[in-house]
Amino acid sequence: MTTSIFVNLPTTDLERSKAFYEGLGFTINPAFTDENAACVVLDENIYFMVLTKEYLGTFTDKQIIDTTTQAQTSIAFTRDSREEVDEVLAKGLAAGGTEPRDAQDYGFMYSRDLEDPDGNILGFLFMEPAAAQMGPDAYLAQQEAAAAATGA
Template sequence: MTATNIFVNLPTTDLERSKAFYEALGFRINPLFTDENAACVVLSDTIYFMVLTREYLGTFTDKQIIDPKTQAQVSIALTRDSREDVDVALAKGLAAGGSEPRPAQDYGFMYSRDLDDPDGNNLSFLFMEPAAAEQGPEAYMAQQGAGAQSTSA
């Protein structure tokens, strides 16, 4: 079976601003699938964001296109290799015009920070302790002697 490619369609009111934002996060734009209506943001060999003007996104559905600044339809979580890498991603995104809608979440086994792009589309950057990913959060926290308690950073 060949790998499944994932394309996440995100609305924007300013395509050039969106391209600059995602490039500032370290992603590249695929020019072969980018024009005045859309930009293809390459996250990996199989995962892409298609940042589309609201008008163009509307041609793919009969449903209302929501305003991501006031409504959430999806939250996209992207892993990082360390807590520090999560903080670096947020710093880059904030410097590029993004905003942090809530405080960091530190669950002991997982550290997460949310970043809204300039249009309000939500990204979560997270680091999970490898042992917690393998054993499950409760077993990992029990080994740490802390129990599975949630705390905010």
């Protein structure tokens, strides 16, 4: 069985949201798109359903937050290099997104956050493959030991 992921995101301007996500290089599935929602295809198993706030409200009895001032979730995506992280951020900024804080460089991981025009938070990160395999503490200890051995 294959699992697909559908993430529902609120928007106050559906057309603007569609243009933003297309600007990131994603596609819109017209079969699941109407005046209330757009299906953004990230890959064959991951989708964003960008929903008008009013329509999203029909899915829950809870209050739909104002994503420009409150964070409900942050969704992170890996990239294959630091350069790819920077490239996707450049696309997102050109498409109307904002970068809410400076890039974070942890030595084993590099990440940048991008907010869509509604304030939904998307993180993009690159993690050194060895750090992903070993864990960040072991990777950093190995890097420190290597630097000490070479006198760097």
